[in-house]
Amino acid sequence: MSIYVNKANENWIVDKFRNEFYQNTTLSTTKFHRNSKQTWIIAPWTWSKLNKNLLRKQFTVCTVHHIDFEKFDSVTEKNFYELDKFVDLYHTISENSFKDLTKLTNKKIEVIPFWVNQKNFFKIENKDLLINKYNLPKNKFFIGSFQRDTEGHDLISPKLSKGPDILIEYLVQLRKNKSNLHVILSGKRRQYIISKLKENNIPFTYFEMVNQKSLNELYNLIDLYIVSSRVEGGPQSILECAITKTPVISHSVGIAPEILSIESLINDNKILKAKPNLEFAYNNALELTIPQGINRFDKLFNK
Numbered sequence: 001m002s003i004y005v006n007k008a009n010e011n012w013i014v015d016k017f018r019n020e021f022y023q024n025t026t027l028s029t030t031k032f033h034r035n036s037k038q039t040w041i042i043a044p045w046t047w048s049k050l051n052k053n054l055l056r057k058q059f060t061v062c063t064v065h066h067i068d069f070e071k072f073d074s075v076t077e078k079n080f081y082e083l084d085k086f087v088d089l090y091h092t093i094s095e096n097s098f099k100d101l102t103k104l105t106n107k108k109i110e111v112i113p114f115w116v117n118q119k120n121f122f123k124i125e126n127k128d129l130l131i132n133k134y135n136l137p138k139n140k141f142f143i144g145s146f147q148r149d150t151e152g153h154d155l156i157s158p159k160l161s162k163g164p165d166i167l168i169e170y171l172v173q174l175r176k177n178k179s180n181l182h183v184i185l186s187g188k189r190r191q192y193i194i195s196k197l198k199e200n201n202i203p204f205t206y207f208e209m210v211n212q213k214s215l216n217e218l219y220n221l222i223d224l225y226i227v228s229s230r231v232e233g234g235p236q237s238i239l240e241c242a243i244t245k246t247p248v249i250s251h252s253v254g255i256a257p258e259i260l261s262i263e264s265l266i267n268d269n270k271i272l273k274a275k276p277n278l279e280f281a282y283n284n285a286l287e288l289t290i291p292q293g294i295n296r297f298d299k300l301f302n303k
Contacts, residue, residue: 093233161229164193182204
């Protein structure tokens with residue numbers, strides 16, 4: 001029973017998941033929708049490009065990464081229920097998203113976290129070597145942030161679901177205790193954070209787009225990663241931090257409660273009380289490496 005997984009064509013993490021699933025699944029797959037018996041809509045924002053007649057005939061699984069009710073307007077609602085007509089089973093990656101999705105549909109929902117590829121993300125012991133490689137200042141406390149934070153329509157407004165305004169507040173607080181704080185940024189659309197870092201005289205280094213190898217190295221040289229999001233699907237950065245044993249603290253969003261220890265969750269915006277627990281996060285991430293992480297999806301489609 002061949003499975004077809006739709007694609008985002010955005011050079012984004014969903015495309016990476018699609019490729020890794022095709023490479024590692026034990027099930028029969030196809031790159032052609034017309035040849036499939038099951039469809040996995042892993043990128044629901046592109047579902048309208050799929051053949052509706054085929055969807056009606058096939059068993060269709062749709063991944064809902066997260067739901068931002070602040071942006072759930074009448075157009076979004078209409079699109080959701082149009083898609084809902086073709087969906088047999090929903091998949092989401094966290095209990096947080098599951099609770100939100102149950103408010104919109106009565107259809108069955110499976111909760112399965114995405115996997116993390118341990119061949120791409122792993123611990124590197126020689127941190128000083130990495131700091132030299134990227135020409136970073138010595139004796140600094142490096143805080144990392146590798147996700148976009150600015151809305152695409154104007155490249156000025158903060159993407160509030162990602163909480164960049166909250167992150168700036170946290171950095172200002174942390175600087176009081178760590179005067180040697182230095183922020184490491186990566187990824188596109190970081191204009192909001194950069195403007196606020198300059199405004200608050202917080203030193204930073206920005207690597208706009210890095211390849212897979214460099215991203216793993218950046219994780220390994222930072223001292224702390226902060227997830228300040230208000231709404232999240234993953235974020236995958238939590239798993240990437242966990243498997244590289246990068247200290248990470250997070251709001252209780254997305255998969256954070258499933259991967260991180262209680263003391264690593266930021267409650268009531270009390271950033272100074274949250275403490276990374278590397279071994280706890282690492283052990284949870286180990287269960288989601290390849291092939292174990294993909295085997296969970298094989299079982300889902302085998303049903």
